[in-house]
Amino acid sequence: MKLGFIGTGAISDAVIRGLLKSDCRVDEIIVSRRSEHISTKLAADFDRVRVEDDNQAIIDQSDMIFLAVLPQIAGDVLSALRVPDDKQIVSLIATIPISDLKVWLGTNAQCDRAIPLPPVEHHACVTAVYPGSPDVMALFEKLGGAVAAETIDAFDGYATGSALMATYFTVLESAAQWMVNQGSDYADARRYLAALFSGLAGNTNKSPDQSFADLYEGHVTAGGLNEQVAQTFIREKGTDALHTALDEVFARIKASA
Numbered sequence: 001m002k003l004g005f006i007g008t009g010a011i012s013d014a015v016i017r018g019l020l021k022s023d024c025r026v027d028e029i030i031v032s033r034r035s036e037h038i039s040t041k042l043a044a045d046f047d048r049v050r051v052e053d054d055n056q057a058i059i060d061q062s063d064m065i066f067l068a069v070l071p072q073i074a075g076d077v078l079s080a081l082r083v084p085d086d087k088q089i090v091s092l093i094a095t096i097p098i099s100d101l102k103v104w105l106g107t108n109a110q111c112d113r114a115i116p117l118p119p120v121e122h123h124a125c126v127t128a129v130y131p132g133s134p135d136v137m138a139l140f141e142k143l144g145g146a147v148a149a150e151t152i153d154a155f156d157g158y159a160t161g162s163a164l165m166a167t168y169f170t171v172l173e174s175a176a177q178w179m180v181n182q183g184s185d186y187a188d189a190r191r192y193l194a195a196l197f198s199g200l201a202g203n204t205n206k207s208p209d210q211s212f213a214d215l216y217e218g219h220v221t222a223g224g225l226n227e228q229v230a231q232t233f234i235r236e237k238g239t240d241a242l243h244t245a246l247d248e249v250f251a252r253i254k255a256s257a
């Protein structure tokens with residue numbers, strides 16, 4: 001199978017590196033020269049990656065075409081291209097509906113949307129796919145797992161959940177800075193918090209039958225310090241803020257449909 005990537009930015013880089021580290025049967029990956037520091041490095045690191053200047057040539061030579069340009073330029077870039085009906089399209093572009101993509105690309109080709117996230121490079125993230133064509137699911141299974149959303153609302157819910165990445169780092173940075181204010185080295189605080197969160201993620205993955213609420217009970221001392229922080233977080237409307245943020249992102253996604 002030959003894969004083509006229109007847009008060779010951060011997420012294409014992670015997907016391609018993850019795929020070429022897996023046993024996925026890929027004969028060749030053709031990428032846009034754009035983001036030349038990324039495309040040049042990919043071609044240097046992997047014999048199976050080739051750089052192309054012309055987006056239409058990438059499409060014409062590929063069986064599965066990944067769309068990975070930013071949403072704000074997608075209409076302009078894709079309207080200049082044509083995808084034959086016998087290709088498989090995989091759009092990684094956030095918020096843009098399949099109907100718009102098909103109009104821009106003048107095609108009736110099968111089009112799936114997917115939300116691979118940076119840890120796919122290390123096969124450490126589950127990718128949400130809609131509607132979940134077998135070949136697309138099989139490919140993302142190689143990168144840590146795939147989940148097919150049954151409805152577009154469910155898919156948009158996963159897209160909203162994926163928007164928590166920046167908040168994860170915001171929480172860690174904020175906690176590290178607070179520890180620095182108490183006298184820690186930043187590097188020590190960073191190492192400590194990164195290991196704590198990574199260890200918790202490990203415990204979570206080892207207990208797939210336990211809900212997050214069960215894991216809370218298993219990790220927290222009754223009347224202890226953790227319980228106090230969680231209660232303050234709720235009292236100060238941390239969970240309300242979280243739900244407001246998720247509602248607003250979901251509404252933004254729906255407004256662009």
Ligand SMILES: NC(=O)C1=CN([C@@H]2O[C@H](COP(=O)(O)OP(=O)(O)OC[C@H]3O[C@@H](n4cnc5c(N)ncnc54)[C@H](OP(=O)(O)O)[C@@H]3O)[C@@H](O)[C@H]2O)C=CC1
Pocket residue numbers: 006007008009010011012032034035036055067068069070071073077092093094114115116117118
């Ligand atoms: N980052 C993430 O975690 C995720 C991102 N996404 C989605 O994936 C898409 C890409 O995101 P991301 O990789 O982070 O963004 P980047 O900005 O890193 O990548 C965008 C890429 O598009 C290229 N590009 C711009 N114009 C053209 C063109 N005319 N032809 C071909 N390529 C072009 C850019 O090249 P140049 O640099 O030369 O301008 C760059 O390589 C977005 O739509 C985003 O919503 C989806 C899931 C996760």
Ligand SMILES: O=C(O)[C@@H]1CCC=N1
Pocket residue numbers: 094115162163
């Ligand atoms: O934040 C974004 O818009 C993209 C989509 C999912 C992850 N990054």
